[in-house]
Amino acid sequence: MANVIVIGAQWGDEGKGKITDLLSRSADVVVRYQGGVNAGHTIVVKGQTFKLHLIPSGILYPDTECIIGSGTVIDPQVLIAELDQIEELGISTSNLLIAETAHVTMPYHRLIDQASEERRGNHKIGTTGRGIGPTYADKSERTGIRMLDLMDSQGLRDQLEWTINYKNVILEKLYNLPPLEPQKVIDEYLGYAERLRPYVVDASLKIYDAIQRRRNILFEGAQGTLLDLDHGTYPYVTSSNPVAGGACVGTGVGPTMIDRVIGVAKAYTTRVGEGPFPTELDGELGELLCSRGAEFGTTTGRKRRCGWFDAVIGRYAVRINGLDCLAITKLDVLDELEEIKVCVAYEIDGERCEHFPTSARKFTQCRPVYKTLPGWQQSTSNCRSLDDLPRQALDYLKFLAELMEVPIAIVSLGASRDQTIIVEDPIHGPKRALLHADGSPASLLSA
Numbered sequence: 001m002a003n004v005i006v007i008g009a010q011w012g013d014e015g016k017g018k019i020t021d022l023l024s025r026s027a028d029v030v031v032r033y034q035g036g037v038n039a040g041h042t043i044v045v046k047g048q049t050f051k052l053h054l055i056p057s058g059i060l061y062p063d064t065e066c067i068i069g070s071g072t073v074i075d076p077q078v079l080i081a082e083l084d085q086i087e088e089l090g091i092s093t094s095n096l097l098i099a100e101t102a103h104v105t106m107p108y109h110r111l112i113d114q115a116s117e118e119r120r121g122n123h124k125i126g127t128t129g130r131g132i133g134p135t136y137a138d139k140s141e142r143t144g145i146r147m148l149d150l151m152d153s154q155g156l157r158d159q160l161e162w163t164i165n166y167k168n169v170i171l172e173k174l175y176n177l178p179p180l181e182p183q184k185v186i187d188e189y190l191g192y193a194e195r196l197r198p199y200v201v202d203a204s205l206k207i208y209d210a211i212q213r214r215r216n217i218l219f220e221g222a223q224g225t226l227l228d229l230d231h232g233t234y235p236y237v238t239s240s241n242p243v244a245g246g247a248c249v250g251t252g253v254g255p256t257m258i259d260r261v262i263g264v265a266k267a268y269t270t271r272v273g274e275g276p277f278p279t280e281l282d283g284e285l286g287e288l289l290c291s292r293g294a295e296f297g298t299t300t301g302r303k304r305r306c307g308w309f310d311a312v313i314g315r316y317a318v319r320i321n322g323l324d325c326l327a328i329t330k331l332d333v334l335d336e337l338e339e340i341k342v343c344v345a346y347e348i349d350g351e352r353c354e355h356f357p358t359s360a361r362k363f364t365q366c367r368p369v370y371k372t373l374p375g376w377q378q379s380t381s382n383c384r385s386l387d388d389l390p391r392q393a394l395d396y397l398k399f400l401a402e403l404m405e406v407p408i409a410i411v412s413l414g415a416s417r418d419q420t421i422i423v424e425d426p427i428h429g430p431k432r433a434l435l436h437a438d439g440s441p442a443s444l445l446s447a
């Protein structure tokens with residue numbers, strides 16, 4: 001029995017979808033704990049591509065229970081479209097459960113998100129425009145609509161009439177937008193409520209029951225560590241907590257019930273939206289990574305900014321999440337390169353800095369200190385074991401493991417399930433602490 005959290009160790013889009021999909025095979029329950037339809041997982045199974053925003057990737061396994069947890073924000077329209085898409089492919093969604101305490105994204109959230117970004121001009125965050133920030137703001141302000149409110153028709157009417165009239169003042173007076181018609185929105189959302197009712201439960205209780213029955217639970221993070229509201233590159237972050245600690249708050253599970261935390265990082269770095277990115281590559285190399293890695297957002301289609309692997313943020317992610325091991329994805333994207341750089345530290349005002357600075361202003365001033373490694377200039381996409389990898393690729397992975405002081409358990413070399421090297425079972429293999437006990441660099445790669 002193991003309860004495992006999978007998180008993104010960079011700025012999101014690390015390929016968590018593929019890793020959670022792989023790990024879902026040995027999970028009885030998969031739980032999404034934060035974020036909303038800003039996230040997007042692309043999963044390829046037998047040549048078929050699935051794009052999921054809210055539903056955990058475990059849905060593809062009929063015996064796996066999937067839960068959308070309390071810390072998420074749910075756009076019912078998108079969720080229903082996802083359910084339809086899955087059902088059209090002949091896959092049942094009866095194994096899905098939705099937390100009744102999750103908050104609901106309303107039309108005014110989307111409108112306010114988009115209008116406020118426009119207003120911010122040069123100070124914009126580069127949000128996905130899906131209403132995420134305003135939904136979480138209402139949750140904090142205690143004016144949010146929860147799934148259980150959506151299920152209560154009369155209560156919803158009362159609450160929405162008041163809320164929409166209040167939001168209309170903001171839409172009209174602040175953003176010069178036309179007001180929403182309360183009755184239209186209420187009717188629309190009552191329709192969504194009927195479609196979603198069978199799935200809505202007390203998710204925390206369900207998860208607790210599963211833990212008591214010694215089921216394997218996988219907590220699936222969306223976005224990544226550097227987009228965390230509290231620990232990321234604030235204000236260029238999302239409005240939830242993608243870090244491992246967010247899994248406990250976002251599901252109602254106590255920290256003592258978690259056994260493992262697995263981080264997912266790309267073999268290089270990407271970022272979508274605004275904000276500092278020290279290892280960003282502007283020119284030809286950035287374009288090459290973007291095209292080889294197909295670096296376009298699943299949700300917005302936006303081109304991702306690309307750069308070298310940054311071990312300073314990697315070490316930060318290891319610390320903030322208490323990572324036991326790492327999955328490195330998209331190693332094959334680096335196949336053509338003659339040489340590969342890794343940022344080992346920063347320089348700020350001529351001084352070397354080994355740690356991630358929490359101030360965005362200071363982070364903007366960071367200049368990367370690089371170590372250059374030779375590339376392997378051959379395809380790795382058909383490698384199925386460490387022995388198949390070119391020596392330089394293996395050296396690159398070992399270097400990352402040593403720099404971040406965390407073992408690498410999985411290496412991914414393409415989108416398909418079989419394009420993967422499982423170095424060590426990330427769930428049942430030895431824990432990081434045990435590997436470090438003898439003072440060795442604790443690299444599963446060299447074990």
Ligand code: IMP
Nearest residue numbers: 012038039126127128132237238272273
């Ligand atoms: P929001 O989550 O839509 O409010 O966007 C806030 C920031 O997080 C923006 O920089 C987005 O580009 C980024 N972001 C949100 N979701 C994702 C994701 O799934 N992958 C990568 N970046 C994301």
